[in-house]
Amino acid sequence: MSVQAIRTGYIRKLWPSDEPAFRDHLLRLDPESRHDRFAMGVSDDFIRNYAERCFKLQGSIFGYFVEGELRGAGELRMIGDDHRVAEAAFSVEHDWRRRGVGKELMSRIVRAARNARVETLYMSCLATNRAMQNLAKHFQAELHFETDEVTGKLVARRSPTPATQWKEMVDDATSFATAMVDLQRRTWLPRLGR
Numbered sequence: 001m002s003v004q005a006i007r008t009g010y011i012r013k014l015w016p017s018d019e020p021a022f023r024d025h026l027l028r029l030d031p032e033s034r035h036d037r038f039a040m041g042v043s044d045d046f047i048r049n050y051a052e053r054c055f056k057l058q059g060s061i062f063g064y065f066v067e068g069e070l071r072g073a074g075e076l077r078m079i080g081d082d083h084r085v086a087e088a089a090f091s092v093e094h095d096w097r098r099r100g101v102g103k104e105l106m107s108r109i110v111r112a113a114r115n116a117r118v119e120t121l122y123m124s125c126l127a128t129n130r131a132m133q134n135l136a137k138h139f140q141a142e143l144h145f146e147t148d149e150v151t152g153k154l155v156a157r158r159s160p161t162p163a164t165q166w167k168e169m170v171d172d173a174t175s176f177a178t179a180m181v182d183l184q185r186r187t188w189l190p191r192l193g194r
């Protein structure tokens with residue numbers, strides 16, 4: 001992650017208590033970004049329903065926070081019961097782009113997918129979406145990137161190691177603790193008038 005991004009924010013796993021922050025982040029995406037993110041134009045109601053469903057599905061979501069506000073997200077969604085196939089999606093709000101946030105979110109997603117022994121990672125990525133295609137190219141050591149008109153197919157090249165699994169476990173524990181602090185802050189500070 002770039003030095004600037006580290007200074008201004010942090011990335012952690014999202015928990016169900018983060019659903020409002022995740023929803024509000026997606027709602028702040030402008031029409032073009034929504035189109036790139038969902039491979040179609042989507043309404044506010046679609047996003048509200050989507051955000052509500054997300055935390056009930058199998059997978060992980062990582063978020064980039066700046067001053068308590070969620071400004072970017074990387075989503076890993078398992079497809080099917082054996083979890084060999086998953087789908088990934090990314091969104092970074094306009095003013096926080098080109099700072100390495102997308103790259104850092106994608107490295108969390110690739111690690112989580114690898115640790116879960118996902119063999120194929122799909123991305124809905126429009127053929128016109130150069131930013132996402134270029135971002136994926138940074139992961140060619142980890143992933144074999146096939147593309148057709150609308151879909152990027154990423155095939156995991158490496159197996160998990162105890163180190164990658166341990167690192168994810170430690171990050172999960174830290175992010176859970178941070179999420180609880182964030183939740184208390186959101187719940188109590190308004191009540192205290194701060």
Ligand SMILES: CC(C)(COP(=O)(O)OP(=O)(O)OC[C@H]1O[C@@H](n2cnc3c(N)ncnc32)[C@H](O)[C@@H]1OP(=O)(O)O)[C@@H](O)C(=O)NCCC(=O)NCCS
Nearest residue numbers: 036037089090091092097098099100101102103131134135
């Ligand atoms: C794609 C997206 C997540 C990238 O996020 P980001 O935080 O700006 O990405 P990074 O700063 O980490 O950039 C990483 C690499 O991606 C590529 N990239 C990012 N934005 C780019 C752009 N506008 N044009 C070309 N390449 C771009 C570059 O290769 C960049 O590496 P570099 O900075 O060393 O050149 C962001 O543009 C976004 O949210 N777009 C709208 C939603 C979307 O398209 N999602 C993907 C489909 S699910």
